Amino acid sequence: MVITEFPELKEDFLKCATLCEVVLACRVSPAQKALVVSLIKDRYPDKTTLSIGDGANDVPMIMKAHIGVGILGKEGQQAARSADFAIG
Secondary structure, three states: OHHHHOHHHHHHHHHHHHOOOOOOOOOOOHHHHHHHHHHHHHHOOOOOOEEEEOOHHHHHHHHHOOEEEEEOEOOEOHHHHHOOEEEO
């Protein structure tokens, strides 16, 4: 992901992200998903972040968000156990 490889682009990423209604982070590492949530949360404390995940790789992102939703399924139960809300 650009943020970790090129930290000088963090501001550009944040500007782009704030123009969006929703930011999806897929095909990135668990740490990078959590970083996206943290960046938005830290920069815009009045905004509410929601993370939805279905596996253990999503736990860091779910834990960083204001509201975390874990999906029970083929990936296991780790996301659902670490979330504020779980769905089947």
